[in-house]
Amino acid sequence: MRTQRVYAAPAATDGARYLVDRLWPRGLKKEAVSLAGWLKDVAPSAALRQWFRHQPAKWAEFQRRYIAELDARPAAWEPLLEAARRGPVTLVFGARDQAHNNAVALKAYLEKKLTGFRGAGPGRPGWRSRPSGRRR
Numbered sequence: 001m002r003t004q005r006v007y008a009a010p011a012a013t014d015g016a017r018y019l020v021d022r023l024w025p026r027g028l029k030k031e032a033v034s035l036a037g038w039l040k041d042v043a044p045s046a047a048l049r050q051w052f053r054h055q056p057a058k059w060a061e062f063q064r065r066y067i068a069e070l071d072a073r074p075a076a077w078e079p080l081l082e083a084a085r086r087g088p089v090t091l092v093f094g095a096r097d098q099a100h101n102n103a104v105a106l107k108a109y110l111e112k113k114l115t116g117f118r119g120a121g122p123g124r125p126g127w128r129s130r131p132s133g134r135r136r
Helices: 046-052 056-072 074-086 102-117
Strands: 002-005 016-019 089-093
Touching (some): 016 074, 046 056, 056 074
Parallel strands (some): 016 089
């Protein structure tokens, strides 16, 4: 999973590209942007977006509040997990700041969810083999 500004040209390695902003990026026509979808509901609430205003000093608190919003709306981000299980996914955003934006926070959130969904198996935490000959 990766992030990319909507104004950057798509790359062959992008896979499925999803716009994860609530507002459509300025100066772009919808027909000119290559996207698998526009997931407005996965974006931060208008109140959180307006409070944050892409100020790096508020980044840690923004992430905490945004994660709380995401936890309350799993239906908004579950399609992204499903897409990531099928192949590469790029979270597309319009912000100028490429290090402090909702796509970066969302990517970290989804990557934690993906590792949790991989299940138990040899070499993974929590996995243990059943002794042979024993039935459950």
